[in-house]
Amino acid sequence: MFKSMMNYLHRVEAILFFVAASRTADLKLHLEDGEALSKLFFAMDRIKYKRLWPRYTSDMYALRTSHPRTWRELESGNISVTRSDIPFVSIGPDNGCEQLNLLMKVHNGLIGISNDANARQRFFLTAPELSCLASDFKTQFGLKSDEVREHHDLAPSTINRYNWQNQGLKNSSMSFFSIT
Numbered sequence: 001m002f003k004s005m006m007n008y009l010h011r012v013e014a015i016l017f018f019v020a021a022s023r024t025a026d027l028k029l030h031l032e033d034g035e036a037l038s039k040l041f042f043a044m045d046r047i048k049y050k051r052l053w054p055r056y057t058s059d060m061y062a063l064r065t066s067h068p069r070t071w072r073e074l075e076s077g078n079i080s081v082t083r084s085d086i087p088f089v090s091i092g093p094d095n096g097c098e099q100l101n102l103l104m105k106v107h108n109g110l111i112g113i114s115n116d117a118n119a120r121q122r123f124f125l126t127a128p129e130l131s132c133l134a135s136d137f138k139t140q141f142g143l144k145s146d147e148v149r150e151h152h153d154l155a156p157s158t159i160n161r162y163n164w165q166n167q168g169l170k171n172s173s174m175s176f177f178s179i180t
Contacts, residue, residue: 011040025080025090031060 014036021030034057041050063071081096082089091099153159 014040020088022080022092023088023090025077025082027074027077027079030079031057 014033017029017033018037020026021033034053038050038053038057041053060074063074077090080090080092081099
């Protein structure tokens with residue numbers, strides 16, 4: 001029982017380290033823990049990941065010699081998207097693109113214009129500009145404040161909720177693993 005629990009904890013630890021690498025924009029940790037995750041891909045039979053991840057890591061390490069300038073950029077923290085000075089809030093580039101797409105969305109999105117090429121072109125040319133205008137308008141009148149001092153997960157109510165959930169997990173695991 002202990003061995004299986006430790007195996008599970010090591011798997012969770014590998015995932016948490018990978019998330020930490022993205023959140024802190026740490027290239028070295030990203031690649032090292034990616035190798036640890038690749039073992040999990042093999043164990044869990046994730047065909048795409050187990051086939052593509054070794055190629056990804058070898059290509060990333062090859063950047064050090066083939067494209068040293070790109071490697072230095074990634075090493076300096078440009079492997080993740082960071083829009084704030086708050087620590088541990090960087091996100092991966094794919095999530096950054098999703099956030100940019102969210103800024104361009106309007107009510108009802110592209111309904112009714114997806115088959116019209118000219119309408120799509122007008123939408124994608126004007127949506128970012130309209131989003132910037134709306135953002136400037138809000139900041140001009142004090143309607144939007146980007147002056148966040150700490151991460152939202154550090155709020156007292158969030159910490160209390162996490163503590164309550166952790167206590168529940170602890171109680172249930174203690175009742176499950178108790179030896180009578």
